[in-house]
Amino acid sequence: MARVVLVGNLAQLTGGVTEFELSVTSVKQLFEQLTELYPAIGRHLDDGIAVAIDGQIYQDSLLEPIRPDSEVFLLPQIAGGSTSR
Amino acid sequence: MAKHHIQAQVNGDEVEFLCETEETLLDVLRDTLNMTGSKEGCSSGDCGACSVMLDGRLVCSCLVLGCEVGGRRIETIEGMAQGEKLHPLQQRFLEHAALQCGICTPGVLVASKALLERNSNPTETEVRYWLAGNLCRCTGYDKIVTAVMDTAAAMRKG
Amino acid sequence: MAETTTNGHAQSVVGTRTVRPDGVDKVTGRARFGADFNLPGQLIGRVLRSPHPHARIVSIDTSKAEALPGVKAVITRADFADQPSEFIPAGEMMMNYKDVVRNVMAREKALYEGHAVAAVAATSAAVARRACKLIDVQYEVLPHVIDAVEAMQPGAPLLHDDLFTVGVEPRPDKPSNVAKKIEIKQGDIEAGFQKADLVIEREFKTAPVHQGYIEPHAALATVSEDGTAEVWCSTQGHFIVRAHCARLLGLDIGKVRVTASEIGGGFGGKTVVYLEPLALALSKKAKRPVKMVMSREEVFKASGPTSGATVRVKMGATKDGKFVAATAELKYQAGAFQGSPVQPGVMCAFAPYDIEHVYVVGYDVVSNRPKVAAYRAPGAPISEYAVESVVDEIAKKLDIDPIDLRMQNAAREGTKAAYGPKFGPIGLEETLNAVKKTEHWNAPLRKWQGRGVASGFWFNIGGETCVSLTVNEDGTVSLVAGTPDIGGLRASLAAVAADELGVPFDKVRPIIGDTGSLGFNFLTGGSRSAFSGSMAIVEAAKQIKADLCARACKMWEAKPEQVEFSDGAVRPLGALAEKAKPMTIADFARVAGKTGGPIGGVGRINAQGAGPSFGTHLVDLEVDPETGRATILRYTVAQDAGRALHPAYVEGQYQGGAVQGIGWALNEEYIYGADGKLQNAGFLDYRMPVASDVPMIDTVLVEVANPKHPYGVRGVGETPIVPPLGAIANAMENATGIRFTELPMSPPKVLKALKEKGLNKA
């Protein structure tokens, strides 16, 4: 079971829950499971969420693999030199 | 009223052009003579990107009217390299990476050349004050000043 | 031939100070920037802008302007379809097009002085100028609000009656100027501060500052009757310009071709569109090419500066210097539309330090100012300035060396970042050590002189990147990249291509291709273009090497394991070496047709694995106690580059960022009158550092390889502007004994503070 942590405002869409244990093998699966649990979060996951898997930030990637012992953080995308929201 | 008919010398070539009174030398160089090497950064004499030599004097071409230059000698960045050969300043700006985006570079080079023609051995302070009218937002000036002083040293050795 | 190797990649050109391939054009005036393009029959476009900071637009009568001889088109809000309020991916950026279309051309209201309300295209600049004066706009002037804190007060003039604060539960029932509230939490703040022997809390203010690129925005556009469009413009991302323009004008993306000119500086400010959609709309109407160039005044009044902000920081430490808890509250100006960089501001604030209990809250606040645009490490310099000031105060109070204190609390590999995940290998400690080793750190100081140190952090990003490599008939290599080269990119990419293919540097010709020549590229920003571009080149080169090995196998009737590519040639191995001679890339180029056709590769990646870059700056300054003027005497930058592809241009990024930071700290600011109008919209009174204001900027290139990049590269462009604000504030404190909590530290402010302490005597 991968440990999934929500950073920032996402927790407001999960009734304040910030940590999950999910058995997922990819970011895509992770997003799907979270959306099943909390439909409201779905739109936000498509809309500028970055994923940090074991310390490595992926600005936007659905296909990155997640291992059973992975630690995954969902955080806002960093647009950097481009417009930040 | 009718446009002014002006004859002048630009980088050694005789040129003729027509201009309105309100057109600046920079407008004439860029829009009429299609010499876009001189840049417009502010059109108020505060950035130096349009620096040219007018009768051997360093000026901002945005602060000179086109109709003022009849019979006068203008030198721009386009005339700095001698044929195939780059001016030593141009060469050293490349070697020292003294440019990043490059928009201020033509003005900085024209101004630096004017300095070295008057002072073959400028101190760092003299270089910095001479170039104070040439804004550069990319380099922090360090490599520009280094390149100018290094060029001066090399030119003194000849 | 290879001199060094990082992450298994041999390098002979990478890491050397080559002359940039685009250099000669830039020192001879030949390089073409945004305003240097012209087309036959082109018209000149000009924008009419609002004189009011906040006004309802009752009516716009353009009939007189249209009647003026030489005027070929006039456009207003009526020429742009409204856009829905939803965040949509434009390329990779998320944009709310409801705001984008309103920022490009005011609709219901003018929301800041300089907001575009109409535009004309005419046969000359003079005619366009006269035409603008003939446009009759009826305004209903509304009360305005400039400061973010005032804009947050109940009863403040409301900019958008449909703006409800996101991020507060329950969702507010009344609209406000607060677009968004964001928070990050870690540990237990109360418990954390319980452990603290020393708690310091301070409030800081920073002024909005402009990116200050010397080249004003410029665009040339032409639209044909069949709806195909071309744009030449100065931008950090021509694929982004294409996406925005297609959306705003209702064109197919495939029908819009955008060519990026050489760009005269951007620093984040050229990541959005201003003139491009207007020029296209005018051209569509006039059926002729339209050229538009902003004046410097327009650049200041109508293009994005970065936020001014109010930041409250509270930090707790044990008496031996361990940071135990920290909180911060950030209020960032977004300008007239939501979208300040408060998010990264929140995430970066405490990123350099290992702190167990952290809480940061940020507010994105609209007011009657131009919409902010990204500026170098957006949001980070502001929050990190506040934190670095408090860190320095802790060091003083605990009598600990400020570098040692930072070292003791520094984030390192495995540290859980304040914004969540654990750091991989990072170089903060190395930069602190590097600074401490400099002669600068121990040089003596005189009265009224002070020394300051501060560290800084930026994430860095990767993103979508497409690069092509083509081997020409004579063995030379054409490199096409899709991210504008803003400061030496082509030199870095050509070096990587030369090393990957084993060809001489001067046989690689790198160009920046238009949007028709490559797949989508995200823009030059986030310190990504050299990082991602070099990764894409490695990918493209891999394809070429595999293809050449395959061709060699066919020609030599060999098995794959009997050949290898090294040092620019396919080499036969073992027994095969007896009968076959190595074939260089040039050899293959000559027989390309006979062996399968053109040789080339295309790297198409979404670059991941950007490694954060940390930096530490050291500055000496002297204060004139009778006038309050500070003079920067000496400056040293140490920053982790991972691996410097081109050391000279990496140093250039460090030096340029430091000097931009000096301007931000000492003199740059947007000055508004009570009338809500900008009073210093020019280089005369918007005081950017000039050559005589600054000393040489010494640099130390720290290289802690990024394991996720083939060459170990980290982005370097943004971090250098983060530490200067704190470093200079700390130096001011050491010179005067006064802690300045408001930027800029301009002479009137400094002298006032000195007088209050009775120190204004030499």
Next chain:
Amino acid sequence: MRYEAPGTVEGAVALLAGATGEARVLAGGTDLLVQMRADIVDPGLIVDIKKIPETRAITEEKGGWRIGAAVTGAELKEHPKLKKAWPGVVEAANLIGSTQVQGRATMGGNLCNGSPAADSVPALIAAGALATLAGPKGRRDLPVEDVMLGPRRLALEKGEIVVSFLLPPRPPRSSDAYLRFIPRTEMDIAVVGAGVNLTVDGSGIVTAARVSLGAVAPRVLLVPEAAQAIIGSRLDKPAQERLEAAARAACRPIDDKRGTTEFRIDVAAVLTRRAALIALDRARTS
């Protein structure tokens, strides 16, 4: 927009006197062109006076110096004898803008632009310079301090131009200095400017002085009280304090984007003292 470049003063005066709409004199153009671009002025006639020989000349006259109104800052700097006689005037003119601006900007233009922050004006006033004007009614000399009445307001009549400045003869042991305050090291408009011109006797006592302040009032000020404060002294501490107090008392500045009222008054006092000490040092060694 009409452009004329007459070769004589009379020609320039006739053009300006006969002008129907707004007419402007073009010397260096470093203010006029900027104001035209910014739509602040839109003259129907521009009269370029640089083709008039006497506006371009630097000549010795009655032991003093006559400087043409259209002589550029760069040309003043390159005139060693003038620089030795009037270092303060030359350094003030050389503070106007960048090297590029120096190649164009003139003291005539600096004065006639009518800005209280004009750098060369306090130095000229401290020097006791006369402005030689020419107009339809002929020529007249006016002390420089009487030429400017207020922001953009001049004592010139229609058709009248400033042709040249006359700097008086230099008595022995006299010199001048000008200092200005700006936030940067270059390129800014003066937040405060202070010009001091003085003469000392053999024993180092100030026997004559003129003090002028810029950017602290609607017009550049001549401050006789400040001069009185140091005349008869060796510019010792008490005299310096009297000088600072007199300078402060004279200031009537505004708060604006370049500085606060309080800041301007404080810095005016400091710069007056510093300029006086530089002038004193120069006078002793001249």
